[in-house]
Amino acid sequence: MIKNIVFDMGGVLIDFNFDRTLNECFAPEYHDILNQLVFKNPIWRELDAGRRRSDEFTEEVIPKLPPETHELITEMLSDFYPYMPVLDGMEDLVKRLKIAGYNVYLLSNATPRFFDRYLDIPAISLMDGMFISCLYKLLKPQPEIYEAFCNKFSLKAEECFFIDDVPENIKGAVDYGMSGFVYKKDINALEVALRDKGVNF
Numbered sequence: 001m002i003k004n005i006v007f008d009m010g011g012v013l014i015d016f017n018f019d020r021t022l023n024e025c026f027a028p029e030y031h032d033i034l035n036q037l038v039f040k041n042p043i044w045r046e047l048d049a050g051r052r053r054s055d056e057f058t059e060e061v062i063p064k065l066p067p068e069t070h071e072l073i074t075e076m077l078s079d080f081y082p083y084m085p086v087l088d089g090m091e092d093l094v095k096r097l098k099i100a101g102y103n104v105y106l107l108s109n110a111t112p113r114f115f116d117r118y119l120d121i122p123a124i125s126l127m128d129g130m131f132i133s134c135l136y137k138l139l140k141p142q143p144e145i146y147e148a149f150c151n152k153f154s155l156k157a158e159e160c161f162f163i164d165d166v167p168e169n170i171k172g173a174v175d176y177g178m179s180g181f182v183y184k185k186d187i188n189a190l191e192v193a194l195r196d197k198g199v200n201f
Helices: 018-025 028-039 041-046 052-063 067-078 089-101 116-121 120-126 143-153 166-175 187-196
Strands: 004-007 105-107 129-132 160-164 177-180
Touching: 004 089, 018 028, 018 067, 028 052, 028 067, 041 052, 052 067, 089 105, 089 120, 089 187, 105 143, 116 120, 116 129, 143 166, 160 166, 166 177, 177 187
Parallel strands: 004 105, 004 160, 105 129, 160 177
Antiparallel strands: none
């Protein structure tokens, strides 16, 4: 029986979309270099894992970028949360699940900046607990992060339903024993999946 609904943050509660930000904020001639050095840089996972700091990333990458991009990229690397708007419907869904008696949790890969910004995301204030990767030096889809999450909140994996926008993260959760759903910004499909697992709300 599912008792706990576990949410990812980026792509589920907020719109984490580098391609949209790139197209909205920068001229096309800058896209290739910004993707290579900033938006598609694997260092983001090191930031989420708490193994690197954003100021180190800024110092490393800014000298390699066109001067016209420096100010905005510096701002984004310091705090990307203003470029990740809240996704419609998720706060209401979390409220309905809580009213129905389910526990709701956050399990997210995120940098330490999260702790300065999480109150700007309405659904997070409703959570019964938060597990943020940078504090534990773990990342989804490592098996250890799902184990550490369940241990922290004394949860049974088989009683958890995990919602994430990345298929590999859902596979990791399912391999650990959770149920899961790959969220593609279709809240109706998510509600169907929850009800199919016996979640009544």
